[in-house]
Amino acid sequence: MASRQRTVKERELRTFAQQLFVAAGVPEEHAVLIANVLVWSNLRGVDSHGVLRIPGYLARLESGLTNATPKIRVTSDLPAAAVLHTDAAFGQVALARASEIAIQKADAAGIGLCLVRHATHMGAIGYFTLEIAAEGMAGIAINTSRPNMAYPGARTAGIATSPIAIAVPGATHAPLMLDMATATQSMGKIQLARDAGKTLGEGWAIDAEGNPTTDPQKAVIPTPLGAHKGGGLSLMFECLTSLMVGNPLIAPFLEDAPSAKNHMQNGLVIAIDIAKFGDLGTYAKEVDRLACSIRSLPRAKETKEILVPGERGDRLLEKRRTFGIPIPDGTWKRLKDVATNLSVDMPSFE
Known part of the structure; x- marks a missing residue:
């Protein structure tokens, strides 16, 4: 039986999330960023990566798995690439810095890659690819974690639900943005x-x-999504991220290494400066043209409308900004528990 839910306005929910993180010892600048990304996820209907995640984030912070004041540093710096050691930072904080570096590299070299080592849960990574698209660039992000998904043919966890996000700018159309897990x-x-x-x-x-x-x-x-397809993608993402930065996550976990059970994530961000390869305006118009062509395809019998990547989330964002964000009863109760512990008032709701 479905539980009741409460509806909270965007500003109320964002302020509440910020207050929780600040009360837990997170610097205000980082608390604002993390809250923004989480509530953005809720606004777009990706409630699985919204404020539902806060109790888990705070539990990792309390246990020491997440570092509230990390010493983030570049450990390898090349003309078009860098490696960023994030010292167990919140994943959103790590990806924000990695995106800045990737954009800077792309501005100079046409393409920029920033590998991320030792962060924690990165949330909805599409947020950061859209930030890159807003700069007139194409953005790609991938992240990996310890095994939490079955490998095809196995009955235990052997790989991670590692997501990939890609965003490109449009002209009059909103950016196209795909954000999907391999599960x-x-x-x-x-x-x-x-x-x-x-x-x-x-x-x-x-x-x-x-x-x-x-x-x-x-x-x-x-x-895994599509059985061996999702499983294979997840495995290769581990090769492109964790193995590349010398911080393997899957093999140590499967071998029962002492520290391998602790939560940790690696990842990468790529920015491609479209203007370095052609006219940005022409490219953006072609994105619009492509989206329009796809949306005008003959519809299958049960299909009311054909949408392109990001379109459903864009529409729901506008709706939830107007009418509020629904919070299931189970999520509300878990948020209330952490709010009580931190002496933070729950947000008003309808």
Whole structure:
């Protein structure tokens, strides 16, 4: 049975999130950034990566897995690439700095790559690719984690739900933005189903014994998107990020290395300066043209409208900015627990 939900205005929810992080010892500048990214996720309907994540973030902070005041430093600096050691920073803080570096490199060399080493949960990485697109560039982001997803054919976790996001600027059309996990559905979607009292879709997850389940209370491991396709992508993302920065996450975990069970993420951000390869205005118009062509394709019988990447989220963002953000009862209760512990007032709701 679905649980009740409360509706909170964007500003109220953002302020509440900021206050929680500041009360937990996070510098205000970082608290603002993290809250912005989380609430942006809620606005776009990606509730699995919104404020639902706050209790987990604060638990990692309290346990020392996340560093509230990291010493972020560049450990390798090349004309078009860099490696950023983020000292267990919040993932949003790490990606913001990595995006700045990638943009700077792209501005000088046409393309910029910034590899990220030792961050924590990065959230909705599409936020940062859109920031890059706003600079007239194409943005790509990938992140990896310890195993939390079944490898095809296995009954235990062997790889991560590692996402990829890509954004490109349009002219009059909003930027196209794809943000997807390599899992059928992310762990956040499973937690959201628990909070909302809803069953899972068929094929989303398996239980502790490796059996398929639609019960969110029994689901412990997501399944890879498209079986070997999602599984293969996740594995190769580990090769492009974790192995590249000398911080492997999957193999140590599977070998039961002492510290391998601790939460940690690596990643990368790429910026491509479109103007270095052609006319930016022409490119943006071609993005618009492509989107229009796709949307005008003949529709299948049950399809009301064809959308391009990012369009559904853009529309929902405008709707939720007007009418508020729904918070499931389970999420509300978990937020109330941490708010009480930190002496922070809950936001007003409808």
